[in-house]
Amino acid sequence: MNWRDHFKSVGELEQGDVRMLIDGFLPEGTTFIGGLPGEGKTLLALSMAKALTTGDPFLGKFFVNETVPVIYLIPESGGRAFRTRCEKFGIPNDPELFLCRTVSEGSTLGLDDASLIEAIRKLKPVVILDTIIRFSEAQDENQAMQNKQLVDDIIRLRQAGAVAVIGLHHATKAMREKGFLPQSDEGCPEHESSSGWYHRVQSAWLMPDWSVWLKPGYSQTSAMGVVTNYLRA
Numbered sequence: 001m002n003w004r005d006h007f008k009s010v011g012e013l014e015q016g017d018v019r020m021l022i023d024g025f026l027p028e029g030t031t032f033i034g035g036l037p038g039e040g041k042t043l044l045a046l047s048m049a050k051a052l053t054t055g056d057p058f059l060g061k062f063f064v065n066e067t068v069p070v071i072y073l074i075p076e077s078g079g080r081a082f083r084t085r086c087e088k089f090g091i092p093n094d095p096e097l098f099l100c101r102t103v104s105e106g107s108t109l110g111l112d113d114a115s116l117i118e119a120i121r122k123l124k125p126v127v128i129l130d131t132i133i134r135f136s137e138a139q140d141e142n143q144a145m146q147n148k149q150l151v152d153d154i155i156r157l158r159q160a161g162a163v164a165v166i167g168l169h170h171a172t173k174a175m176r177e178k179g180f181l182p183q184s185d186e187g188c189p190e191h192e193s194s195s196g197w198y199h200r201v202q203s204a205w206l207m208p209d210w211s212v213w214l215k216p217g218y219s220q221t222s223a224m225g226v227v228t229n230y231l232r233a
C-alpha cells in the first residue's frame with residue numbers, strides 16, 4: 001500500500017456539520033457519561049436508547065431526527081433484570097432496532113469480537129458500553145499504554161460503522177466523599193486517570209451526586225438533568 005493512502009488533504013476530508021443523533025445532546029462519534037455509582041447512568045443511557053430507537057424526544061425535550069439502531073453491552077447485569085428495565089422504558093422488541101448482551105449470555109464480549117464487528121457493519125448502530133471499564137484489559141485505570149488499546153478498540157467500532165459509541169464510567173469513591181459538586185470541574189474524569197482517553201471523546205456528560213443537589217441552596221430544577229457537558233471540538 002502506498003504511504004499516501006494513509007493521509008488526506010483538506011479537500012479530501014469529509015464535508016458538512018457534525019451529525020446530531022439527538023439534537024443538542026448526542027453527536028456522532030464518542031460520548032462519555034461519568035458519575036458516581038447508583039446515580040442513574042444506566043437509566044440515562046436507556047432513555048437515550050429509547051429515543052434513538054423510537055424517535056421519541058429524549059427526556060421529552062431533545063428531538064431525534066431519525067431512528068438509529070442500538071447495541072447495548074452490559075456485562076454487569078443479568079438478562080432478567082435488564083429485560084425488566086427495557087420493558088419499563090418501552091425499548092422496542094425489534095432485533096433490527098435494539099440488541100443487547102448481558103452477563104447471562106456469557107463472558108464479556110471483546111470489542112474486537114468478530115460477531116460484534118459484523119453486527120455493527122450490518123446495523124450501523126449506536127453502541128453503548130455499560131460500563132466502559134469492563135471492556136478494558138488494563139489492570140489499573142491509570143495504565144496509559146493498556147488503556148490505549150481501549151481507545152483503539154473504540155476507533156475500530158467507529159470504522160466498522162458505529163455512528164456513535166457511548167461509554168459509561170463510574171467515578172471514584174473519593175469523589176463521593178468530596179460531594180462531586182456540580183459547579184466544580186473536580187468531577188471531570190481526567191482527574192481520575194492519566195491515561196488521557198477521556199480527551200479523545202467528542203462529548204462528555206457528568207451526572208451529579210443527587211444527595212448534594214437536593215440539599216437546600218441547590219437548584220432542584222437544574223438537578224433534573226445532567227449537570228455539565230464538555231463538548232470537544
